[in-house]
Amino acid sequence: MSASMIFGAQNVSWPLLPSLILVPVATVLVLLVLPKSRPDYLKVVALAGTSVTGALSAYLLWAFNKSDGGLQFVVREAWVEDLGLQWFLAVDGISLFLVVLTGLLFPVTILATDPHHDHKPYYIWLTLLMAGTMGVFMALDMLLFFVFFEVVLVPMYFLIGGWGHGNRVYAALKFFIFTMAGSALMLVALVSTAVLTARSTGNPLTFDVVELAQTQTLGRTAEILIFLAFALGFAVKVPLFPLHTWLPDAHTEAPTAGSVILAGVMLKLGAYGYIRFGLYLFPNAAHSLAWLFLTLAVVGIVYGAVVATMQTDLKRLVAYSSVAHMGFIILGIFAFNSLALQGAVIQMVNHGLSTGALFILVGWIYERRHTREISALGGLQRSAPLFAGIFTLVMLSSIGLPGLNGFVGEFLILIGAFQTVQWFAVVATTGVILAALYLLWAFQRVFHGTPDGENAKMADLRVSELFSIVPLLALIVFLGIYPKPVLERIEPAVNQLLAHVEANVQELDQQEPEAPPVPAGVQQLTEALEGTETGGEGE
Amino acid sequence: MNTLFAQEAQIPDIEWSLIWPLLILSLAGVILITITSLVPRTRTGSFPAAFTAASAITAAMFIPSTVARVNDQQLVNGRAEFYVLARSIAVDNFTLFITGVICLAVAMSAFLLDDYLRREGLESPEWYALLMLSASGGVLLASAEDLIVAFVGLEILSIAVYVLAALHLRRSESQEAGFKYFVLGALSSAIFLYGIALVYGATGSTNLRGINDSMFAVNDRGLVPAQDSSLLLVGIAFMLVGFAFKVSAAPFHIWTPDVYQGAPSPVVGFMASGVKVAAFAGFLRVFLYGFSDLQEEWLPIVAALAVITLVVGSFVAVVQTNIKRMMAYSSITHAGFMLIGLHSATKDGLGGSGGPEILGSSAILFYLFSYSVMVLGTFAVITVMGRTGDGQHSIDSYRALARSQPLLAGLFVVLLFAQAGIPFTSGFVAKFRVILAASEDQNYVLAGVAMLAAVVGAYLYLRVVVAMFLEDETDDAVDVAAADAGDSEPIDVPPAVLTVLVISVVVTLALGVLPDLGGSFLDNAAATLTQLRD
Structure with a gap:
């Protein structure tokens, strides 16, 4: 597979994806210096910052090349060269809409809800959360993904604990510890993936998801164990039965904004993880x-x-x-x-x-x-x-x-x-x-x-x-x-x-049972949904 | 005249210029006592603290030039170390790195001590003199190429700290802490010394190179153990106990919670940073270099120590209510992480191009530095929060701190999350490096245990965060009464303490975002550790 097929053409000449993280971070810096006695200013600034990010994500949608199934808008910068870490951001058709959803839900949430007290830290945490969530969906370096995956816990923890209802402290702690416990072994797993791959290929250590997915040199047992460690972290996040017990507490006690973001965006971190780090990175283990x-x-x-x-x-x-x-x-x-x-x-x-x-x-x-x-x-x-x-x-x-x-x-x-x-x-x-x-x-x-x-x-x-x-x-x-x-x-x-x-x-071929024939009506409906027959370009 | 001169030239040429930091730290302690003995005790003001910080900074200023000399020599003849004082002290990048961390700990502790002593009405120069002497012992231990010198360093380091722990004359807890620390410490020193004696008996040398060389001899059957290995193994085991005590690894950690709770808060900050760093440095040099050929024997013990330390440290921390005891268990848990780094820093028989060892060595050095910075900032907060009498360390006294002292709480929360290992702090990078090194070394179980312990440990820091940010002062009537009785003294954050705190937070965040900041020094120091054996 050639590089151009994987990465696609560079759609824009400026770093669009980093700006989706940096605009919220810059907004947080502005919020930090604003006086806490003026909640109206704080709300306007937070709304403006998240809206600009949302607009950028809408622009991303527009500039996205829809016929290309590979990664687009690729940004790569070395982070720690010795350890093979990089700032590797990109989107494809799968993560694109999650990025756009994040860009949409945050301004809507800020507009629709009011914290009633402590406005300044509320808007700071919410805006910081946006930066972190954007990072998770765009990161294609395993460690960078993990970094964002973990760091979003902190603002959400404060949002639930600080502005929640009734049993908020318990709910916040449960949320934090459950999620952290789930992803604890994920760090070991991702490091092991990089180490084992580097050992078998003889290449320098890398955490690059695309490169690791193309290599596929793990032994079967190793792959299954590593996949399970990843899957545990995602299962808590999704949440999959029986690891869901934190969710009713966290959702119920969280303030409205917390619930919206938690359900709207953060649960998807787990599902997205299954696609990117399950199916893509460990296809054998995921399939078996x-x-x-x-x-x-x-x-x-x-x-x-x-x-x-x-x-x-x-x-x-x-x-x-x-x-x-x-x-x-x-x-x-x-x-x-x-x-x-x-x-x-x-x-x-x-x-x-x-x-x-x-x-x-x-x-x-x-x-x-x-x-x-x-x-x-x-x-x-x-x-x-x-x-x-x-x-x-x-x-x-x-x-x-x-x-x-x-x-x-x-x-x-x-x-x-x-x-x-x-x-x-x-x-x-x-x-x-x-x-x-x-x-x-x-x-x-x-x-x-x-x-x-x-x-x-x-x-x-x-x-x-x-x-x-x-x-x-x-x-x-x-x-x-x-x-x-x-x-x-x-x-x-x-x-x-x-x-x-x-x-x-x-x-795959031997195991797969013969697919039952799809009834004609269903076939038509499916095609209509996908628009393959109409082929039109829209209104 | 000429012959006399020739005879004088027989005196070994000592390169004093290479050990300036060691000399400055020990001489400055003596000079400080001498100067201040001439002035009435009440008139010294902030002079002792300023003098101490200046001495530590001066000592640290000799590090870059010495590093340059070491690196120059490596270019010339491939050896990245100098030996001074009859091959009893090694000056290499590792020594210099540890020296830098210890100097930093001394300077920051001096800043904390100044306002602390004024608040407690205990101003006297002995604190600072002991601090510097202890630091000089630490530098000596880190650079010791000879077991006798290592023991002398260890004792200078420890005895000064025993006294410091007991020096809060009006608190009986402080006396108790000092006494406990002394009795248990003396016992461990005795065991350590006995270990040295046994090692000497088995190998006929106290010099690390001599020990290393004498372990195996070549005869017609190839490489075989050259001496009575049971004697040697017992000696190594005793020395391992001595080091495990000093780095507070379980099950030799029993002293830690009591001493941390009782000792004056700024002194605990130094114990958790400077003393721990020095003890680990000695541990690394003696075991990775001197006993490297017998690592099959002692590595499983280090692995077991690491697991026990992680489990005990993280689980027992959960039930604590005193913040200094919490930090004691936290420091035990972090020692467990460092032990994994040490475990991975050993040569593995699997071949490879020196990758895993370098990763292990650099992981533990990064961990030592970043943890020292974090813990000094943490104890800056604890010093302030203890208020007059240094007694208010219940977690309840941190309630709603975010309302009364938002800046203090905001800075503290960064350090707490850093110790919990949250990304974008140096604590995460340290944890990641250890996990990476352990994985390279194929110790997945150790890595997994460490991560699970980190989660349990995170609960500890979150409890403090909950108290500061999520609980109100007036949660129930009992606390209100308690607040009226004792908490009435306002929290006072002196500029010097704030400086320490800000430096600590900035370094913690900077290393979290740019983990390879100043990386070549760290890498060279780590490389030294692995090259020593070649």
């Missing part, structure tokens, strides 16, 4: 252990949905729904099928949009009513009709109603998974039904009926609030109707990744 992750994924789908149904706290319900939704994404990743993997990638974006919006809406309910108990709420549709309408739209997107974004991802995942891992897909489908159950039931209890007391007086959305959530709603609808611009950028990267897996998994 796929059964494990498929099982955990479908258990998570059903378990998350069942537990969500039982919740009495609205925010906790949304938190458990994340466990179920992330299960779909993992199912799509380990189905080793192009459609399923494309579905997993787009579902990451969809989940970020719809769950992010749900958390914002639940946060607004809490601000108005000072409770999240479903039993204490009721009839809000009468007092806040606009609010109820928007909640309906977001909820339906989360359920996966056709025409909204959630459907596209789940459908692709299920179609793809059905071709390779039929029975897992069958079980996962029940998750779609259960999602309708718990969300509709909760909606019914919160919004239907006759409001009493406080509920009758609940204020509807303010213009500023409406303004902050409209971008999310617009994307929810747009991606539901016309996902092609996203899918056509994801597809080349996914196909290139699967070609890489196929080239490296020796026993």
